[in-house]
Amino acid sequence: MTESDEELWSAGMEVVQRLGEHGHEAYLVGGCVRDRLLGRPLHDVDIATSALPEEVMAAFDRTIPTGLQHGTVTVMFGGRPFEVTTYRTESGYTDARRPDKVAFVRDIREDLARRDFTFNAMAAGLNGEWIDPFGGRNDLAEGIVRCVGEARERFGEDALRMVRAIRFAAGFGFRVALSVWRGIRSQGPRLRQVAMERIGSEWDKMMEGADPARACSLFGRSGLLLHLKEPLPPAVMAGLQVSGPAAGIRPLLEIADTDVRWIAWLAGTGAHPEDAARFCKALKFSGKRETRIAKSLSFHRAMPERGADVRRAFLTATLDFGRAAALDWLSMKVEGAKYQKWLDELPAAKAAQLAVRGDELVRHAGMPAGPWVSHLLRHLLEETAFGRLANEKNALLRAAETYIVQTKK
Numbered sequence: 001m002t003e004s005d006e007e008l009w010s011a012g013m014e015v016v017q018r019l020g021e022h023g024h025e026a027y028l029v030g031g032c033v034r035d036r037l038l039g040r041p042l043h044d045v046d047i048a049t050s051a052l053p054e055e056v057m058a059a060f061d062r063t064i065p066t067g068l069q070h071g072t073v074t075v076m077f078g079g080r081p082f083e084v085t086t087y088r089t090e091s092g093y094t095d096a097r098r099p100d101k102v103a104f105v106r107d108i109r110e111d112l113a114r115r116d117f118t119f120n121a122m123a124a125g126l127n128g129e130w131i132d133p134f135g136g137r138n139d140l141a142e143g144i145v146r147c148v149g150e151a152r153e154r155f156g157e158d159a160l161r162m163v164r165a166i167r168f169a170a171g172f173g174f175r176v177a178l179s180v181w182r183g184i185r186s187q188g189p190r191l192r193q194v195a196m197e198r199i200g201s202e203w204d205k206m207m208e209g210a211d212p213a214r215a216c217s218l219f220g221r222s223g224l225l226l227h228l229k230e231p232l233p234p235a236v237m238a239g240l241q242v243s244g245p246a247a248g249i250r251p252l253l254e255i256a257d258t259d260v261r262w263i264a265w266l267a268g269t270g271a272h273p274e275d276a277a278r279f280c281k282a283l284k285f286s287g288k289r290e291t292r293i294a295k296s297l298s299f300h301r302a303m304p305e306r307g308a309d310v311r312r313a314f315l316t317a318t319l320d321f322g323r324a325a326a327l328d329w330l331s332m333k334v335e336g337a338k339y340q341k342w343l344d345e346l347p348a349a350k351a352a353q354l355a356v357r358g359d360e361l362v363r364h365a366g367m368p369a370g371p372w373v374s375h376l377l378r379h380l381l382e383e384t385a386f387g388r389l390a391n392e393k394n395a396l397l398r399a400a401e402t403y404i405v406q407t408k409k
Helices: 003-019 031-038 052-057 110-113 136-142 150-158 159-173 178-193 196-207 212-222 234-241 256-270 273-282 289-302 310-321 323-332 338-344 358-365 371-385 392-408
Strands: 026-029 046-049 063-067 072-077 078-088 088-090 100-106
Touching: 003 026, 003 031, 003 046, 003 052, 003 072, 003 078, 026 031, 026 110, 031 136, 052 063, 052 072, 052 078, 063 078, 072 150, 088 110, 136 159, 150 159, 150 178, 159 196, 159 212, 178 212, 178 234, 196 212, 212 234, 212 256, 234 256, 234 273, 234 338, 256 289, 256 323, 289 310, 289 323, 310 323, 310 338, 310 371, 323 338, 358 371, 358 392, 371 392
Parallel strands: 046 078
Antiparallel strands: 026 046, 063 072, 072 078, 088 100
């Protein structure tokens, strides 16, 4: 635990103490308790309390009523925000995500009983007090993902919990309890009620997590991807069982950028760029991410594995798909030094980097603008890329004259 983690934990305990001074019970709960036991960084600290929302607001100088209908108040304390939520029970999940009814209760154990997994159903209080009614600490020690109570019921309440089970298993290096697998098999069809944005967000967290390859493998084995609101491309589905990266591509864990991990994984499935674009659309990724992933996958598929003019293929692909796609591909490669050298030596990767503009070519040729301009710019790009022409204005104009004469023949 870092010093900042300790400070955050201590500040959370001060909120607990303040509530206690006002006659209310309170504990740190959920992910912060789990992550402290695992020695992982703390991102935020949530607090559960017997106090009603109005009682929480009365106990602190600065509060924000962020979710009063669910008992949640954001307390600003020591310059930090803390979500403080009244102990509650939940019932009626008609949309397979959110409870239809919330009831405030006075017992922390009732509150913990509504949570998803045992290691998320623990509470830490003042003076080292721990409340762990479902064996969460033991499951952390044994490295197992287990539901609070019946997995079938927990997943029936919130279908996204099935995806989270896989994310936790891959992220923590845990195994999935047999009861959890059975619950997933039983409740899998309920995932059709979950928005694709939520699926995409969870899968994104898996891809940036500690073991993205295992996460994708578990996701495929679970059968959950057969029950999405929007179907994934068949090529991606077929490639889900691929056990390793494409030839010459580094393992996902060795790649720092999450989007490049997606590109490498899709390359391993054998997906085409069109499949990648459909995949990104289905998971509701931004248009910018979709373009990057599909374009970089196009770059990968344009590169021969062996027996061809690799330098020519690399430079052509860079002109076709851009320097950014080349850099993505290079960051995936096991051996990329020679490619990096070629990229560094490239005088221009796009027409805008040439020492002559399209309008200058039009004036120099004394011809009306038309498709010939883009064809000529591409020709000049290739000539400079392959070292046959200097990226210098007069040289480019002379080469343009020759090109125009030859194309008129």
